[in-house]
Amino acid sequence: MNLCRRSMMNARTPKTRGATFALTLAATAGLLAATVALPVSAAPAMPVAAAADGANDPMFARLSGQVGPALVKVKMILKGGMMGDQGREIEVEGTMIESDGLVLVSNALIGGMMARMGRGALTPTDVKVLIGDDTEGLTARVLARDSELDLAWVKIDDAKAKGQTFTHVDLTSSGQAAQGDRLYSVSRMGKFFGQALAVSEGRCSAVTSKPRKLIVPSATVMANYGQPAFNGDGKCVGVFVVQLPEDDDMSGGQGQGFEGPMILPASEVVAATKRAKEAPQPAEEPAGDATPAEKE
Numbered sequence: 001m002n003l004c005r006r007s008m009m010n011a012r013t014p015k016t017r018g019a020t021f022a023l024t025l026a027a028t029a030g031l032l033a034a035t036v037a038l039p040v041s042a043a044p045a046m047p048v049a050a051a052a053d054g055a056n057d058p059m060f061a062r063l064s065g066q067v068g069p070a071l072v073k074v075k076m077i078l079k080g081g082m083m084g085d086q087g088r089e090i091e092v093e094g095t096m097i098e099s100d101g102l103v104l105v106s107n108a109l110i111g112g113m114m115a116r117m118g119r120g121a122l123t124p125t126d127v128k129v130l131i132g133d134d135t136e137g138l139t140a141r142v143l144a145r146d147s148e149l150d151l152a153w154v155k156i157d158d159a160k161a162k163g164q165t166f167t168h169v170d171l172t173s174s175g176q177a178a179q180g181d182r183l184y185s186v187s188r189m190g191k192f193f194g195q196a197l198a199v200s201e202g203r204c205s206a207v208t209s210k211p212r213k214l215i216v217p218s219a220t221v222m223a224n225y226g227q228p229a230f231n232g233d234g235k236c237v238g239v240f241v242v243q244l245p246e247d248d249d250m251s252g253g254q255g256q257g258f259e260g261p262m263i264l265p266a267s268e269v270v271a272a273t274k275r276a277k278e279a280p281q282p283a284e285e286p287a288g289d290a291t292p293a294e295k296e
Contacts, residue, residue, distance in 0.1 A: 057201065059184055059199075059201070059230075059232070059234060060184075060199040060201075062234060063184055063186050063199055063230060063234065064186065064197040064199055066234070067169060067186045067228070067230075068186065068188075068197045069131075069132070069167040070095055070096040070097075070166075070167050070168050070169045071093065071094075071095060071096075071186065071187065071188050071197075071227065072093075072094045072095070072096055072103060072129050072130060072131050073091055073092070073093060073094065073129070073130040073188075074091070074092050074093075074094040074103060074105050074110075074127065074128070074129055074130075074140070074154055075089065075090070075091045075126075075127070075128045075129075075130060075137060076089070076090060076110065076124045076125065076126060076127040076128070076142075077089050077090075077124070077125045077126045078090060078110065078111050078122040078123070078124055078125075079122065079123045079125055080121055080122050080123045081111070081114050081121060081122050082114075087125065089126075090109075090110070091130075092105055092106065092109040092110060092226070093105070093109075093187065093188065093224055093225075093226060093227055094129070094154060094226055094227075095168075095169055095226060095227050095228055095239070096131075096166050096167065096168040096169065097168055097169055097170075097171055097269075097273065098166075098168055099165045099166050099167075099168050100156075100165075100166070101129070101138075101140070101155060101156030101157075101161055101164070101166055102143075102153060102154075102155055102156075102168075102273075102277075103129055103140070103153070103154040103155070103156070104151060104152070104153060104154075104226055104239065104269070104273075105151075105152050105153075105154060105226040106150055106151070106152070106225035106226035106240075106241065106242065107145050107146065107147055107149075107150050107151055107152040108150050108225065108242045109225055109226065110122075110124055110142070110152055111124070112145060112147050112150065112152065113242075113244075124142045127139070127140045127141055127142060127154060128140060129154060129156050131166070133195075138156050138158035138160060138161050139156070139157060139158040140154050140155055140156045140157060140158070141154070141155055141157055142154055143155045143276060143277070144276035144277075144279070146272050146275075146276065149241060149264060149268070149269075149272055150225070150241035150242045150243065150264075151226075151239075151241065151264075151269065151272055151273075151276075152226075153273065153276050153277075169228050169236055170236070171228075171236055171239075171266045171269055171270050171273070172266075172270055173235070173236075174235055174236050174237060174238075174265075174266030174267060174270075175230070175231045175233055175235025175236065175237050175266075176231065176237060177204045177207070177215050177229075177231050177237040177238075177263075178204060178207065179204055179205070179206055179207060180203055180204060181203065181204045181231055181232060182201065182202075182203060182204075182231065182232035183201070183202050183203060183204055183215075183217050183218070183221050183229055183230070183231060183237070183263075184199060184200065184201050184221075184229065184230045184231075184232075184234075185199070185200050185217075185221050185222050185223065185224065185227070185228075185229050185230070185240070186198070186199050186227070186228070186230075187222060187224040187227055198222065200220060200221055200222035201220065201221070202217055202218035202219070202220035202221035203217075203218045203220075203221075204216065204217065204218070205217065205218045208262075211243070212264075212268070213265055213268070214243060214262040214263065214264060214265075215229070215237060215238055215262065215263035215264075215265065216262060216263070217229065217240075217261065217262075217263060223240045223260070223261030224240055225240050225241060225242060225261065226239065226240065226241075227239065227240055228240075228266075229263045236266050237263060237265065237266060238263040238264050238265045238266045238268070238269065239263065239264050239266070239269050240261050240262070240263055240264075241261070241262055241263070241264045242261070242262075243262045243264075
């Protein structure tokens with residue numbers, strides 16, 4: 001059964017954006033410090049007409065079937081900073097983007113904001129990728145990070161997965177989204193709800209040119225950082241990311257620059273992935289520092 005949820009992070013009134021950003025950072029920091037979410041290569045996309053108002057939208061079932069197997073969980077222990085050597089275990093949503101076991105996650109969700117917030121760099125250890133109903137996971141490593149784009153790449157290197165081909169979202173066969181176009185997102189709900197696949201639908205509110213091209217989803221599109229968004233043809237248009245302004249733009253208590261979840265175009269993600277694979281960095285590289293994956 002497909003469920004549609006409204007993300008609180010998508011609220012876009014001027015008075016709430018700054019507060020939402022502050023609360024999000026506080027919640028992320030608190031969680032990490034204290035206790036511490038197309039076309040798929042195996043299923044070619046076929047254009048589907050948008051459903052009329054009140055009619056069942058076939059894109060919901062189609063995306064669930066095609067994208068669902070590529071949505072995974074990434075579990076790891078974060079050490080360093082305020083967490084010390086003992087560390088804390090976290091679990092985040094990820095997207096399989098290559099058939100050999102390359103997974104994309106939000107860098108912010110694995111401690112990428114901590115250094116910027118003055119809490120020290122964090123080192124991911126004991127990384128595992130959980131696919132489907134698997135609870136044991138496949139061993140993996142953090143290949144590289146790009147803190148500016150809010151991307152991190154996790155590579156499965158478990159001997160048990162040698163030669164295995166994984167269902168993935170093919171970002172190289174992407175689509176476009178213009179203002180007013182239909183958008184969809186797909187994610188897995190929590191364990192309490194049996195990790196049911198949830199599909200949400202909305203519109204493209206805007207397309208920015210600064211600080212880079214970004215697709216702005218409407219409030220009804222459920223944003224899960226590190227996971228893909230799709231257009232009305234079922235093609236992946238990009239990945240949900242956190243885009244933070246420069247420190248100068250955040251000064252003075254104005255909170256300007258943070259507009260909630262954004263969609264980084266698929267072409268940008270593909271280019272960043274190429275850089276990350278060509279110049280991988282150690283997992284302990286401090287977030288916010290320049291890495292080869294961040295350089296043009």
